[in-house]
Amino acid sequence: MPARPKKSRARTHAPVRKPAPVSRSQGRKVYMVTGGVTKFAKAHPSMDFRLMVKRAYDYALKGIPNLTADRIDGTRISYFSDHFTRQLKAASMVQDYLGMNPKGSIRLEWGGATGGECFQAAYEAVASGRMDVCLGAGFETMSRVATWKGNEFIALASDTNFDFPLGGFYTGYYALMVIRHIYEYLRLGRFANVKDEREAQRLAIAEGSRIMSLVSVKNHLNALHNPYAQYPKRLTVDDVLNSEMISYPLTREQICTMSDGAATVVLCTEERAKEFTDRPIRVIGVGTGTDTMRLADRPFGKVPLMPHERPRDYADLRYPGVHSFRAGRAAGIEAYRMAGITNPNSQLDFIELHDAYASSEIQTYEDLGLCKYGEGYSFVERGDPFLKDIDYGFPVPRAGAIPVNPSGGLIACGHPVGATGLMQAVFAFWQLQGTVAKHFGDPALQLDHPKRGAIHSHAGTGSAVTVSILERGFR
Template structure:
């Protein structure tokens, strides 16, 4: 296995609908941006691609990946489609990593898109619900906001998590997005705004939930030799991990917590795990990625995290799964101000001191504010992490507000279903 680097990336504007374009053009726009930012790379030097999109239903087209490959002029080079629910983009990124790490390719294009605005919201929710167990959950009215509402109710019962803590996640991510021109829904919010917005599934309001979106993103990955030839400041992909779990939460057995290097068994002696309050697949993915990257304590060794916040509650749950705080401390982690950008005024008050080191979570705005065009989402995270580590946020966003001071290592996290597929990838300044 050889080292793999990200050498360029591009995204389109994420929006509720982009009726004047189609999926091929979306990907082409993101691809052209990435290529323009890497003038030493020619199309002939790209050895192949991986294409990700979640649903044939939204696109109304089978074999859309083959059509994108053709539209980009990459035939007859190898390509394949990757699909895995909400983790589709993250799986695409890791699949491209595998193509280069294995030696099969020296340069691989990871490309993803989704066209969710071509159908009514109710029909879109039906398509998304097909990613649950259609023999069990779906016929009894299962849909994902309902599942996540159930999970956070349990989290609240077990750990005392509050709706105000969830609202603070929404405030954070929507305000971050005000400095991200690619984001779908930038807003300055208050706790009262979040709680007064339309209730979707108690206790989740519309401002606790990401939106269906359209958009595309690409990431270009390369071997060390090609990265040095083509890019002045490549970013190393130092760790990857993927976890899985049963699709039906009732099928998930209880057992011991999967411990990370900085944890011990005694602190979780009374925790019923994973229950429906935690994502065991996310913990498994993090554990693998940390081990590969040589991370002993993510709280001290990461500089930012871009995670899959389809719901405000899932950001709180995922911070625990990633070991940024202990299980049960996710709400307090938000209250402490730890995951907020230090240079922005969120209209919230935080304690002067925290037991946690500041670690911005979703400085891009996350899914809540950027949007969630599923096949592109995990790749969007990779692009923002890449720009963050390059120190080029100001160049690409036209404003350096979201640029962290000298970040050395970041984490991206992509999540499907109620934790059925989860990917974690570690990226670091080369």
């Protein structure tokens, strides 16, 4: 790694923290050997959270004769909101429904990143030597209240003194972020020469909205081949732009929905992995990052750089402000370092990332270093995150360069919060195993021998993000 330039050590009012050092002792090698997902749906009235998890658990164990309940040393169980479940300690009820007592268990909650945290908690249980085989299970039942009450519950994950009473609406917070993102990178970018300020901003927002719609079309269309997805559909850019305005400029089709669903993963040591499968997938990197709960408190400092970036790339950028997710950047840096990734574009074959909003998918490309800050919109237009063999209805010249959300992502699959990060792990696992056709009953989304993929889970306005890197562990 190049030495840190002295300039960046200069005192600044904005807190600039060095990325967390990666422990020299990374513990034992950890493998994912199986996973399961329920179909994500608006509502599963005939299954409560215990039965959903049980279904995803049974699916995971099916076809692996050596992997029986007695081989599992303990669990990590995640769900986001006790409000939604109307059952506190619901993780205990999952534990006993699965017949796991008296084995050890920990419940995880970290807003929208709950599932991603659960995956990493299961990873740590194995890496640390505490368990040889750990089950990670997550769920959410969001159908138990009306959509707008659900939005209220979610918004209680914003500061209840200063933020919630203004409208209690997460889509509003992400709209504030994307308006600034568009200002920084489109108004001051491709519309820099427009003299009239308000006209320039109007043009920039229209351009940003159009490009966000390309992302929405991509994810909904990919999901047509994913039987687990909640809202697979063929849309045009105009369909997306003309769908209901929710919080300007975000329209309904640019936003994920609430869901009922569950997902499970089984992580274990190398020795156990050999007993369970001849297609194990190794977890080669984990990273987490955080940021202030209140958007208003985000600093205006310097960009923490990835190995393939230079300080001059961002000489004038005040970071993260409210336009980017510093937590995502920190999580990416930590995970990439651990995995030995110096250029994600060439070393990753795909990414399943947390596209709760089409805007946050574009912001996340930049956080994860798939393109530089400011290049997210062109990255979409060039087609890099699209799949090669799918007709999106518009040209995608570089399709297949680095597919993002080949499964359809949150926008099309749904977002049962505590399950979402684990769902990404399961989809990434099937990709790397080469078993998408078997599990989806459709080969369309299977990439050609992917070697390495990343999953990315994200909590409220980027207040917490996890990134995990998975790699094929067989020839």
